Amino acid sequence: MPGSTNFLTKNKSVILYGIFLAILLLLLKWLELRFIIINHAFEIYAGSIAVIFTVLGIWLALKLTKPKTILIEKEVFTEKPETFVFNEKEMIRLNISKRELEVLQLMSEGLSNQEIATKLFVSLNTIKTHIARLFEKLEVKRRTQAVEMSKKLSLIP
Amino acid sequence: MPGSTNFLTKNKSVILYGIFLAILLLLLKWLELRFIIINHAFEIYAGSIAVIFTVLGIWLALKLTKPKTILIEKEVFTEKPETFVFNEKEMIRLNISKRELEVLQLMSEGLSNQEIATKLFVSLNTIKTHIARLFEKLEVKRRTQAVEMSKKLSLIP
DNA sequence: TAGAAAATCACCCTAAAGTATGAAGCCAAA
DNA sequence: TTTGGCTTCATACTTTAGGGTGATTTTCTA
Structure with missing residues (x-):
């Protein structure tokens, strides 16, 4: 059922209907007292009224x-996508290189x-260097924090 | 607009209406030819017809x-629940204690x-012991793997 | 209440991680 | 062509993590 605005419309219509009637x-x-319908052509009169x-x-x-139109809202729940979308903006913002991301x-x-x-x-030292830079950029101190961040x-997914 | 079943109902109603009329x-x-309405009480007649x-x-x-009721399907996308449900069965299966989980x-x-x-x-050594046990139970070798597992x-969430 | 499980701690040792600094080669953009 | 960023590597050092063993205390349960 719609709101209370219906009552106004309803009353309005009823009043208009009464006046028109x-x-x-x-x-x-x-018309009866005049020319068209006096006693004959009664069917036409009744029919027109009808x-x-x-x-x-x-x-x-x-x-x-x-x-009267009823809006039925049907909620459709969507599964959580699980599709990982890589955040390139963050990568650019933090100035992380491709190689660093690979190591990450x-x-x-x-x-x-x-x-x-x-x-x-590559050598172990190279990886250490990459990781050290990653820690700086991600502002973390340990690899577990880096992964979390x-x-x-x-x-990363 | 709904389906074609409306047309049947529509025709049915029109036919019924015609017959009734x-x-x-x-x-x-x-009634006119009989007693009530002959020439007088014309207003009652017209009014009743009306x-x-x-x-x-x-x-x-x-x-x-x-x-006329219209069904409108509204898709509501829910936020991904993010509701973490702790897997107690795994904890029991792997024989992980409360303290170990806390450390984890x-x-x-x-x-x-x-x-x-x-x-x-507690002391650092205690934590080391807990973590060593966790690695055994989770069958991992490093803390990053432990977190992942x-x-x-x-x-854990 | 005795025994099992859990929690605690210690010591020693090795491996891995992390820090700091410097430097060389490569490659694309100014 | 030169500059700057990326990648690479090295050396040296400190810190943390992890492995192994043993032991004590607490807590729970049969």
Whole structure:
């Protein structure tokens, strides 16, 4: 059911209907006393009344049932996407290079510095340098914090 | 607009309306020829026709506009729940104690062993022991792996 | 209440992580 | 072409993490 604004419209329509009905009756009475309908052509008179008031009834009903349209909100719950979207803006903002990100990803997988070095065909010292820079840029002190931070920043899944 | 079933109802109503109108006219004609209304009490006659056909019109309109209700589906995207449900079964299965879980949580927050020890008012060695046991139970070799594993097992958020 | 499990702590040692500094090669942009 | 950023590597050092063993105390349970 719609709000209370319906009552105003409803009353308005009823009043208008009443006024229109009164005018119509007066008109008919006037017509009766004049030329068209006196005693004959009674069927035409009754028929016209029937037609007019039917139309009036339909109009009234339509007017009253105007806000009849019912909006049914159906909530559709969406699954959490689980699709990782890489936050490139953060990477740019923190000035993290591609190689550093690569090291970060392997670090987040639990690999040791030596394992990362072997995997990337570079020396252990190189990895240490990368990681040291990453800690600066991510403003952390330990690799566990780095992983936590970079996950929060959507740099890694 | 709803489906084609509306048309059947519509036609049905129109036919019924027509039949009812015809019957009513015959009834009025019959009444006219009999006792009540002959020449006088004309207003009652016209008024009753008006009322009857108004009601009829309203009824007809309501009947026709019955399937006017519109269903609107509104998709509501929910925030990803983020509600962490602790996996107690895994904790029991891996035989992880409360204290160990506590240490695990602090470890996942990036705290060092010394920081954890200070926070829990115990010695560094105690924390080392807890963590060593955790590594055994989680079957990992490093704390980064431990955090990753325990997140996968829903032991920590 | 005795025994098991959990929690605590210590000592020693090695491995890994992290810090600091310096430097060389490469490559794209000014 | 030169400058600056990226990548690479090295050396030296400190700190932290991790492994192994043993022991004491507390807490819970059969």
